[in-house]
Amino acid sequence: MNNTQLLALLLLVVFYGAYYKKTLLQKKKGIKTNQLGIGNKNQRTIRVEKGLRIASMIIVPIEVISILYNQSQEQLFFKNLGLILIGLGVVFFCMAMWHMRDSWRAGIPATDQTELVTTGIYKWSRNPAFLGFDLTYIGVLIAFYNPVLLVVTIWVMVMMHLQIIEEEKFLKLVFKEAYEVYCQRTGRYLWLV
Template structure:
């Protein structure tokens, strides 16, 4: 029961931030969800559409796994999973807070935002995606089963494909400023010293 409660709490925290931020931006007239929208075609459209389907399917499988409550994983591994899940929710919340009104889901073609390199973005170029991955890994360790394993791996793979698309967009949009930032901060976690670029937090 304790693992079910912790798993449910981690999911509520994570998706509460996700959908809560979307609702808050909608009230401001900001369209947050740009996934597979805006006339996107070709590879970008299919990557975003597949990613969206995967990231909507995983929570359903997670909830089913959580409600079943069964797992043969040792208690220590399950507690580490809970720690990873809560760390993922915190990481995602920090990324959304740091981005403020520049946060978008998907590539916002035609919706100009500013590059953010401060706060948690000085330690990871993609902390929101890192948050997703940590939650997936955490719930997988807590409620391991083959179906959840397959769905989680596929979703993380699609999130990585989305990162590659977004990095190309960032390089095209922000040019040398983004390239300099990319040289200092790693894709998922870590940096090569303090980045001294743009200090705007938007």
């Protein structure tokens, strides 16, 4: 195993480890973090959330296998670019979880009361956690490219985008004008987009 592979695996451990740690901490408080595909939601939302759940479970072993079996040191520029994007993804994701505090959920909460967070990293992105996922997925793809990883990465990113659209509908219903104002001043992914 070379240093590029080792660093990529370490970054993925931090990324996914942070998610699972947050899930466990919220569970101790009686909060069910992962609500993908469960609860009383419309059929489209259930389909999108179940698709995202499946895609996000499949991509993890594909990423690990891609990292472990791509030992090429060629294209060092792409390896380094990929590692930088993975690192940025970890930072965005961890900051998003930290700023969201106990309002953090995966999926649309059927009954939980949450607050609209618009400060911290949420001042620059309405979806910094999804941006963190996307940067991580793109980084792994660039550094350890293979056709299977490409297909799965596109699939999971499309499912995440569809999930964002479903969540936006929900947030407009719950937070009404406050969310509309937030959408006008803050981009879906970054301040410009």
